[in-house]
Amino acid sequence: EAAVTQSPRNKVAVTGGKVTLSCNQTNNHNNMYWYRQDTGHGLRLIHYSYGAGSTEKGDIPDGYKASRPSQENFSLILELATPSQTSVYFCASGASGRNTEVFFGKGTRLTVV
Amino acid sequence: GDSVTQTKGPVTLSEGTSLTVNCSYETKQYPTLFWYVQYPGEGPQLLFKVPKANEKGSNRGFEATYDKGTTSFHLQKASVQESDSAVYYCVLGDRDTNAYKVIFGKGTHLHVLP
Numbered sequence: 001e002a003a004v005t006q007s008p009r010n011k012v013a014v015t016g017g018k019v020t021l022s023c024n025q026t027n028n029h030n031n032m033y034w035y036r037q038d039t040g041h042g043l044r045l046i047h048y049s050y051g052a053g054s055t056e057k058g059d060i061p062d063g064y065k066a067s068r069p070s071q072e073n074f075s076l077i078l079e080l081a082t083p084s085q086t087s088v089y090f091c092a093s094g095a096s097g098r099n100t101e102v103f104f105g106k107g108t109r110l111t112v113v
Numbered sequence: 114g115d116s117v118t119q120t121k122g123p124v125t126l127s128e129g130t131s132l133t134v135n136c137s138y139e140t141k142q143y144p145t146l147f148w149y150v151q152y153p154g155e156g157p158q159l160l161f162k163v164p165k166a167n168e169k170g171s172n173r174g175f176e177a178t179y180d181k182g183t184t185s186f187h188l189q190k191a192s193v194q195e196s197d198s199a200v201y202y203c204v205l206g207d208r209d210t211n212a213y214k215v216i217f218g219k220g221t222h223l224h225v226l227p
Contacts, residue, residue: 043217044217045214048214105156
């Protein structure tokens with residue numbers, strides 16, 4: 001069973017502070033993704049990566065950075081958190097190839113106050 | 114760029130009635146199409162996928178046909194159960210430069226009443 005683990009599961013941050021969301025996968029997948037989920041918007045892609053050392057901008061990258069130091073780990077970084085970044089964040093991983101599914105973690109609920 | 118548009122929810126049905134969630138997509142390439150389902154407190158999970166045009170996918174009584182002519186991938190179920198209450202996402206997967214990009218629709222929240 002493919003495994004994607006996110007930490008922390010819940011986080012409260014202050015406006016202007018730095019937040020790092022972590023994701024670890026044991027699937028040996030090349031591709032990893034960060035999404036945010038908001039009512040009325042569904043899942044929106046923030047950043048993705050196709051391997052260690054690579055990061056690519058998704059559809060809504062502003063205010064976020066990503067880091068992929070290894071095959072297993074993919075982090076999402078909010079350098080200066082704002083209340084508009086309050087959301088549920090999902091990490092996912094997937095193998096290379098156009099027919100493959102992606103596997104999601106359980107999500108991180110971030111509240112910026 | 115690529116996009117996916119699906120029925121805006123919430124959709125409320127009584128148990129035993131039929132379901133259709135419309136999905137249309139835009140792409141210049143030849144994607145794989147997926148339906149994902151998300152239950153409360155969990156991440157989305159694959160319901161089924163269809164990699165080729167004009168083929169049908171199915172799982173747990175849900176089905177959809179990849180129609181390249183009308184660029185549609187509508188989800189259907191003949192008789193819904195209360196346990197089908199969830200959010201359903203139509204998804205397009207395609208190659209983007211070096212990676213495999215996955216585009217989600219906005220999701221359709223289904224409530225099934227007992």
